[in-house]
Every structure is written in C-alpha cells, then in structure tokens.
Amino acid sequence: xxxxxxxxxxxxxxxxxxxxxxxxxxxxxxxxxxxxxxxxxxxxxxxxxxxxxxxxxxxxxxxxxxxxxxxxxxxxxxxxxxxxxxxxxxxxxxxxxxxxxxxxxxxxxxxxxxxxxxxxxxxxxxxxxxxxxxxxxxxxxxxxxxxxxxxxxxxxxxxxxxxxxxxxxxxxxxxxxxxxxxxxxxxxxxxxxxxxxxxxxxxxxxxxxxxxxxxxxxxxxxxxxxxxxxxxxxxxxxxxxxxxxxxxxxxxxxxxxxxxxxxxxxxxxxxxxxxxxxxxxxxxxxxxxxxxxxxxxxxxxxxxxxxxxxxxxxxxxxxxxxxxxxxxxxxxxxxxxxxxxxxxxxxxxxxxxxxxxxxxxxxxxxxxxxxxxxxxxxxxxxxxxxxxxxxxxxxxxxxxxx
Amino acid sequence: xxxxxxxxxxxxxxxxxxxxxxxxxxxxxxxxxxxxxxxxxxxxxxxxxxxxxxxxxxxxxxxxxxxxxxxxxxxxxxxxxxxxxxxxxxxxxxxxxxxxxxxxxxxxxxxxxxxxxxxxxxxxxxxxxxxxxxxxxxxxxxxxxxxxxxxxxxxxxxxxxxxxxxxxxxxxxxxxxxxxxxxxxxxxxxxxxxxxxxxxxxxxxxxxxxxxxxxxxxxxxxxxxxxxxxxxxxxxxxxxxxxxxxxxxxxxxxxxxxxxxxxxxxxxxxxxxxxxxxxxxxxxxxxxxxxxxxxxxxxxxxxxxxxxxxxxxxxxxxxxxxxxxxxxxxxxxxxxxxxxxxxxxxxxxxxxxxxxxxxxxxxxxxxxxxxxxxxxxxxxxxxxxxxxxxxxxxxxxxxxxx
Numbered sequence: 111x112x113x114x115x116x117x118x119x120x121x122x123x124x125x126x127x128x129x130x131x132x133x134x135x136x137x138x139x140x141x142x143x144x145x146x147x148x149x150x151x152x153x154x155x156x157x158x159x160x161x162x163x164x165x166x167x168x169x170x171x172x173x174x175x176x177x178x179x180x181x182x183x184x185x186x187x188x189x190x191x192x193x194x195x196x197x198x199x200x201x202x203x204x205x206x207x208x209x210x211x212x213x214x215x216x217x218x219x220x221x222x223x224x225x226x227x228x229x230x231x232x233x234x235x236x237x238x239x240x241x242x243x244x245x246x247x248x249x250x251x252x253x254x255x256x257x258x259x260x261x262x263x264x265x266x267x268x269x270x271x272x273x274x275x276x277x278x279x280x281x282x283x284x285x286x287x288x289x290x291x292x293x294x295x296x297x298x299x300x301x302x303x304x305x306x307x308x309x310x311x312x313x314x315x316x317x318x319x320x321x322x323x324x325x326x327x328x329x330x331x332x333x334x335x336x337x338x339x340x341x342x343x344x345x346x347x348x349x350x351x352x353x354x355x356x357x358x359x360x361x362x363x364x365x366x367x368x369x370x371x372x373x374x375x376x377x378x379x380x381x382x383x384x385x386x387x388x389x390x391x392x393x394x395x396x397x398x399x400x401x402x403x404x405x406x407x408x409x410x411x412x413x414x415x416x417x418x419x420x421x422x423x424x425x426x427x428x429x430x431x432x433x434x435x436x437x438x439x440x441x442x443x444x445x446x447x448x449x450x451x452x453x454x455x456x457x458x459x460x461x462x463x464x465x466x467x468x469x470x471x472x473x474x475x476x477x478x479x480x481x482x483x484x485x486x487x488x489x490x491x492x493x494x495x496x497x498x499x500x501x502x503x504x505x506x507x508x509x510x511x512x
Numbered sequence: 513x514x515x516x517x518x519x520x521x522x523x524x525x526x527x528x529x530x531x532x533x534x535x536x537x538x539x540x541x542x543x544x545x546x547x548x549x550x551x552x553x554x555x556x557x558x559x560x561x562x563x564x565x566x567x568x569x570x571x572x573x574x575x576x577x578x579x580x581x582x583x584x585x586x587x588x589x590x591x592x593x594x595x596x597x598x599x600x601x602x603x604x605x606x607x608x609x610x611x612x613x614x615x616x617x618x619x620x621x622x623x624x625x626x627x628x629x630x631x632x633x634x635x636x637x638x639x640x641x642x643x644x645x646x647x648x649x650x651x652x653x654x655x656x657x658x659x660x661x662x663x664x665x666x667x668x669x670x671x672x673x674x675x676x677x678x679x680x681x682x683x684x685x686x687x688x689x690x691x692x693x694x695x696x697x698x699x700x701x702x703x704x705x706x707x708x709x710x711x712x713x714x715x716x717x718x719x720x721x722x723x724x725x726x727x728x729x730x731x732x733x734x735x736x737x738x739x740x741x742x743x744x745x746x747x748x749x750x751x752x753x754x755x756x757x758x759x760x761x762x763x764x765x766x767x768x769x770x771x772x773x774x775x776x777x778x779x780x781x782x783x784x785x786x787x788x789x790x791x792x793x794x795x796x797x798x799x800x801x802x803x804x805x806x807x808x809x810x811x812x813x814x815x816x817x818x819x820x821x822x823x824x825x826x827x828x829x830x831x832x833x834x835x836x837x838x839x840x841x842x843x844x845x846x847x848x849x850x851x852x853x854x855x856x857x858x859x860x861x862x863x864x865x866x867x868x869x870x871x872x873x874x875x876x877x878x879x880x881x882x883x884x885x886x887x888x889x890x891x892x893x894x895x896x897x898x899x900x901x902x903x904x905x906x907x908x909x910x911x912x913x914x
Contacts, residue, residue, distance in 0.1 A: 132776075189776060189778050189780075189781055190776045190777075190778065191730065191775060191776040191784075192776075196732075231778075231780075232779070232780070233778050236779070238780070296735060297731070297732040297734070297735040297736075298732075298734075298735030298736055298737070299736070299737075299740060315734065317734070319779055327885060327888065327890070328593065328885070328887055328888035328890075329699070329884065329885050329886050329887055329888055330598075330699040330700075330860075330861050330886040330887045331766065331768035331770060331791045331793070331887075332699070332700075332717065332719070332766060332791075332793050332859075332860035332861040332862070333698060333699040333700030333859075333860040333861050333881075333884065333886065334699075334700060334701070334766075334884055335700070335701075335766070336756070336759050336760040336765075336766060336767075337760060338701060338884065339756075341756065341768075343752055343769060343772065344752060344753060344756045346749075347748075347749035347750070347752040347753045348749070348753055350745055350746060350749040351746060351749045351750055351753065354738070354741075354743065354746045357738050358738040358739060363738075364733065364734060364736075364737070364738060365738075366733035366743075366779075366780070366782055367745060367783075368733060368777070368778050368779040368780055368781050368782070368783065369774070369777050369778065369779050370745065370772060370774045370777070370783075371777075372771070372772045373593065374591060374592045374593045374594075374887070375592075375770070375771050375772070375773075376591050376592065376633075376635050376770050376771065376887070377634070377638070377721055377768075377770040377771050377789040377791055378591075378633075378634070378640070378768070378770055378791055378861075378862075378887070379591055379770050379887040379888075380768060380770070380887075381769075381770065381772075382593075382888060387779040389733045389734075389779050389780055391733070391734050457734075457735075458732075458734030458735040459732050459733075459734040459735050459780075460734070460780075479735075482731060482735065482736055482740065483729060483730070483731050484731050484732040484735065484736075485730055485731055485732045485733075485776070485778070485780070485781040485782075486729065486730035486731060486776075486781075486784060488729070488730075
C-alpha cells in the first residue's frame with residue numbers, strides 16, 4: 111500500500127462538507143454527492159467495475175480468479191456537525207487496498223469489492239443503515255423509499271436527484287460476498303486509554319429507539335400561575351434526567367436522549383409539546399427490553415405528576431449480532447503478524463456490518479478515537495493509527511484471499 | 513356601537529392566519545400583511561386619516577374638535593400556534609369605537625386614534641414590543657431595524673417588503689396622545705375563576721429575559737460510557753426542572769423556560785450544546801433581580817456537576833410600570849355605570865401599553881380568558897365577554913372625552 115496516497119486522498123476528500131462546526135455531509139446532500147463522484151472517478155482510474163444498486167450503494171469491484179468476493183465497506187455520509195473519520199476512513203482505506211492490489215498487478219483469488227453504503231447514519235433519513243438494510247433484504251423498497259427528511263423530501267426523490275439510482279439486480283443479497291470486512295474508528299475512549307492500537311469487535315450491541323411525546327397546555331408565560339401550569343418541557347426535563355440516572359446505575363446499558371423538539375418554542379409561551387428520542391443499547395436484548403419497559407413506566411409516572419399526557423412509540427430495534435469466528439481469527443492473526451497491540455471488545459455503535467452478517471461472514475477492525483469523541487467536529491484519529499488500521503486491513507484481505 | 517358589526521368583523525378577520533394548530537399570524541408575514549390591508553381598507557371606509565410610522569405601526573385617526581388625542585391600540589400579530597384573541601380583540605374593538613363615532617356623526621372633543629402596533633409578540637423578531645418601542649423612543653432605529661428572524665431576514669427588510677414602511681415623523685413620540693387605552697384578554701384564569709367580567713390592571717409586572725447555553729461534548733451515543741459523558745441536555749434538563757421548582761416556591765414570581773434548541777439534535781449523538789431562554793416576572797424589580805442571580809448560580813452549580821461549560825447573557829428587561837390614576841378611575845367609573853363586576857389586578861404579560869406610559873396617560877381593560885389559556889389555539893373569550901369589554905371601552909373613551 112501507498113501510505114502517502116492514502117493519507118492525501120483521505121484528508122483532501124473528507125474536507126468536502128467540512129464547516130467550522132463539523133462535517134455536514136448528510137446522506138445524498140451536495141457534499142455527499144460530490145465525494146461519491148470523486149470515489150467513482152478514482153475507481154475508474156483503476157478500471158474497477160462500478161455498480162449501483164437501488165439504494166444508491168456504490169460497489170466497485172476488481173475481478174479476481176473467482177467470482178467469490180471479499181468485500182470491504184463503510185459509508186461516507188455524516189451526521190450534522192459530524193467528524194471527518196466516522197465511516198469515511200473505512201471507505202478510503204478500502205479504496206487504498208484496491209488501488210495497491212491493482213498496482214501490484216497480481217490477480218487475487220477472490221474478487222475484491224469496495225462498498226460505500228448510503229445513509230448509514232440515519233441523520234437525514236431515519237432509521238440508520240438504510241442502504242445496507244435494503245441491499246441485504248432487511249428492509250423492503252417501499253419502506254426505504256418512503257423515508258422522509260426534515261424538508262419532507264423522500265429517500266427515493268433524493269436518490270433520484272443525486273444521480274446514484276442504480277439497479278435492484280445489483281443488490282448484495284443477489285451477489286453475496288463471502289466475506290465482509292469493515293475498518294472503523296472506535297468512537298469510544300477504551301483503546302486509547304488502555305494503550306491498544308487495534309480493537310477486534312466480537313459483535314455489535316443491540317439497540318432500541320423510542321419516541322416520546324409529552325403534551326401539556328401552552329399558555330402565556332406571565333399570567334399563568336406556577337401551580338396551574340401543564341408545562342410539557344418540565345415533564346420532558348424530569349424524564350431526560352431520569353433516563354441518564356437510570357442508565358448510569360446499570361453496568362451493561364447505555365441510554366441517550368438525543369433529539370428534543372419543543373412547541374411552540376417561544377420565550378414567553380409555556381411549552382405545550384415536547385417530542386424526544388430515547389436510544390437504549392446493551393449487549394443483551396433482554397436488558398434493552400427491561401430498560402425500555404422501566405423507562406416507559408418512569409415517563410408515565412412523571413406525566414402523571416406534571417398533569418401531562420404522554421405518548422410513546424417504538425421506532426426500531428437492531429438485535430445484538432455476533433461476527434464470524436473465521437474473520438475474527440484472521441484479524442487476530444493479522445495483528446500478531448504485524449505486532450499490533452489488540453483488544454477484543456464490542457461495538458456499541460451500529461454499523462453496516464450489522465446487516466451484512468445476514469449474507470456474509472463479517473468482521474470489523476477498530477482503531478483508537480482520541481478522547482473517545484465521535485459524531486462531533488473534535489473527532490480525531492492520528493495518521494499513525496489510521497495507517498495501522500490500513501495495514502491490518504490489507505493483511506486480513508491477504509489472509510482471507512489465501 | 514354595533515355589536516353584530518364588531519363580532520362579524522372580529523371573527524372573519526382573525527381567521528386570517530388560522531390553522532389547525534392555531535394562529536400563525538407572525539409579525540409582517542403574509543397573514544399579518546393581509547389583516548393590515550383589511551384594517552386600512554375599513555379605516556378608509558370611515559374616512560379615517562391613516563398614517564404609518566417607520567416601525568410600520570398603523571395609526572388611523574378621526575379628527576375631533578381639538579388635536580389632543582385619545583388613542584386606542586393593541587396588535588394583530590400572533591405567536592406561532594397562537595390564539596385568535598390576543599391583541600386582535602383590542603384592535604377590532606377600537607375599530608368598532610371609531611366606526612360608531614363616525615356613524616353618530618357627532619364631532620368628539622378629542623381626536624380619536626386607533627393604533628395597530630407592529631411585532632408586539634416578539635415571536636418573529638426579538639424582543640417583543642418593537643413597534644411601540646420605536647414609536648415611543650425606547651429603542652433606536654438601528655437596533656429595531658437590525659433584528660433578525662429565524663431565516664435571517666431583518667425587521668427592516670420585512671417591513672419594506674410588507675408595504676407598511678412609513679415615516680419617522682409619524683412616530684407617536686412626536687405626536688403624543690394625551691390618553692392611551694388598551695383592551696385585552698386577561699391571558700390568565702383569575703377573572704373567570706372568581707366571576708368577574710372586567711379586570712382593571714394597576715400596571716404591568718416587570719420582566720427579565722436571559723439566554724443560557726450549556727456546552728458539553730458531542731459523541732456517538734453508544735460507545736461513550738455513561739460516566740464519561742458531558743451531556744449538555746442533561747445539564748439543561750436539571751436546570752429547567754430547578755427553575756420551575758424555584759419559582760413555585762415563591763409567591764410573587766413566575767419563571768419559564770420557553771425556548772430550547774439542541775445541537776446536533778440527532779437520536780444517536782450525545783447533545784453538545786443546549787441553548788434556552790429564561791423569562792422571569794414579578795411585580796417587584798428587586799425580586800426579579802434576586803431570582804435571576806439565584807438561578808444563574810443554580811445553572812453554574814449544575815454545569816459544574818455535569819462537567820459542562822455554561823454561558824449566559826441578559827437579553828432584555830422591562831421594568832414594572834404603573835398606569836395613570838386618571839385612566840384607571842375612568843375605567844372604574846365606566847364599569848360602575850355599566851354594572852360590570854370588576855377587579856383591580858396586575859398584568860403579568862407585557863403589552864404595548866407598557867411603553868405608551870412614557871408618552872401618554874395609560875390604562876388597560878381586561879376581559880376573562882377561558883381557563884386562562886393564551887398563546888395557544890385553545891385561547892377563548894366568549895362573544896358576551898368581548899361585548900362587555902367593548903362597552904366599557906366605549907364608555908371610557910366617552911368619559912375621557914368630556
């Protein structure tokens with residue numbers, strides 16, 4: 111591999127969509143479309159065969175001796191105010207692997223594919239993993255195409271406008287890769303704090319996302335005495351604090367309220383409605399279900415105390431998944447051959463790898479995230495750590511290709 | 513006065529801007545412009561002299577025997593998802609007074625003016641009372657014109673586009689009305705609960721508005737362990753609950769967090785920044801100042817506990833004002849002559865009357881608000897209550913005109 115080529119491609123392309131507040135490369139927006147065009151352009155310089163499926167996933171392949179495929183993938187979309195590394199690093203590293211295989215000129219045993227999945231983040235279109243969900247058969251087309259962003263633009267519309275609408279026959283579920291490997295930043299503080307260079311996830315924790323709406327009564331802030339109020343924001347605030355305190359009291363649980371929308375959101379009106387999301391994660395499905403049920407009861411109790419109505423609904427669940435022992439072993443072997451300090455762990459974030467377990471033997475490779483920060487402009491992994499991950503990825507592909 | 517003419521004008525015009533979620537007649541938006549055009553059209557049918565000042569305030573006058581003026585006023589803009597009565601009632605009642613004076617054909621001693629003040633609510637352009645503030649000399653033109661709405665449109669731009677840009681020489685501060693009377697809904701539950709038909713405010717309580725920003729660290733919701741988080745939303749939530757509990761423990765204080773904006777506002781990212789507004793009111797300035805200082809300390813303590821940064825700044829203050837004894841006495845006398853059950857009280861909401869005390873002898877008349885609800889689609893006052901208020905207003909003008 112060519113370290114300088116990788117670093118210069120990575121740093122120049124991930125600046126597309128960078129702003130003072132972070133990366134704004136939301137799925138299929140102007141910035142995302144621009145980096146996609148760049149990716150396709152570079153793939154064409156190495157004569158890769160580029161296919162698009164009907165989720166807009168980009169699949170660039172170098173034909174090997176056999177049609178059996180080893181796929182490398184991740185995503186280039188970001189959350190709003192996101193970081194430069196999340197997802198993007200994995201696609202750029204895969205691109206370098208393909209470039210250097212082409213450069214060596216030696217035909218691999220397997221066909222090698224690089225995949226950029228559409229709308230991994232779920233920031234523009236909810237839920238997340240829409241591209242990998244459609245291509246692996248988890249979601250159906252009607253569901254995926256009807257997802258809407260905040261401006262009421264459907265996924266289908268955005269995909270058509272982007273120029274990346276492809277063909278249903280190119281879905282991975284009809285062309286299953288034998289292996290799928292995803293290289294990613296940890297997005298947590300463990301590897302850095304404990305001094306490891308590489309993390310080897312055993313799988314991905316489960317996730318359930320709920321939406322809660324607290325409904326009170328708007329009124330003018332001045333003339334309504336404090337003891338007559340039905341303030342939806344006070345109820346929501348008590349709930350948000352309770353969620354954090356509850357999750358902090360459990361070992362194997364994380365719970366986050368990430369979205370809060372207040373109506374009417376005027377300084378001198380008592381809030382009448384607050385909608386919020388609750389994200390619950392654990393390695394054990396049973397613990398997620400227990401937490402959801404206990405937090406719903408807490409919300410009801412708070413609504414009662416504050417004379418509010420409460421509504422909630424379950425948005426989606428991703429069950430915990432385990433990765434392939436064969437791929438995990440290959441990653442471990444690669445780390446040992448390269449003298450990398452590695453640690454087995456879990457991924458607490460969702461990844462396209464999750465749905466790829468339905469159709470392929472899957473593994474992931476993590477590199478340290480400085481201070482554990484992700485989904486923020488401060489997200490950072492050093493060039494050295496990125497090159498370590500790239501070396502491990504290249505070695506894993508070599509081992510799986512034997 | 514003509515009760516049916518008043519009611520039919522009121523109900524048909526306040527429907528301009530009505531939606532299923534409430535009135536959306538924000539200052540100088542399409543709906544506000546449309547009702548303004550209707551108001552000017554009706555004023556022209558009674559040959560009123562219509563002037564605009566450089567805040568877009570509409571001043572329609574019927575010349576009397578003298579140039580000394582009795583003004584009646586309020587506003588036609590609404591908060592988002594607002595009610596049909598707030599402000600609009602006062603303008604429509606004043607219009608009926610002018611119509612019936614013109615109809616009687618008897619020249620009053622004083623010139624009678626009707627004023628529609630621009631951007632009373634402060635919902636589109638903050639702060640509130642921009643129109644009355646400029647016309648009475650509280651605010652200067654640069655300040656008022658540079659206020660921006662959420663789409664970054666300045667007040668000046670919106671005013672020019674509306675067609676209601678008028679002349680600085682028409683400001684009320686250069687043409688001071690001797691008296692100013694404003695008829696308004698109570699926006700609180702007291703009159704209805706205690707069985708009064710009319711409220712006579714002695715003055716308007718004071719108000720201070722602050723903005724607080726809690727700043728933490730965004731990160732991916734999954735991989736960041738609960739005890740390493742700097743969650744700006746948890747800090748803000750603890751503060752919001754504390755504000756309510758604090759105000760509830762005081763007799764003569766109201767405090768409201770009305771606006772909350774979260775960044776990045778994504779379900780799977782720990783919130784890094786929450787901006788919120790705090791509205792503090794009391795009849796006593798000293799109590800507002802004390803509450804502000806104690807709540808700022810609470811915010812600092814919470815930020816400390818949650819490892820957050822905190823910023824706050826004072827947005828604006830309106831000191832408590834007292835109304836003119838002469839006008840209050842006239843309102844009391846009118847109520848007695850009309851056999852209305854009336855109550856002396858305070859206005860806990862700001863009104864254009866507040867700034868009019870700088871240049872005129874001012875009084876207000878309140879009618880009951882059903883359930884005390886205002887700034888919401890459920891805002892309601894009966895036709896009977898509205899007619900009672902209109903009768904008192906007409907009588908007060910007659911008494912002041914003697």
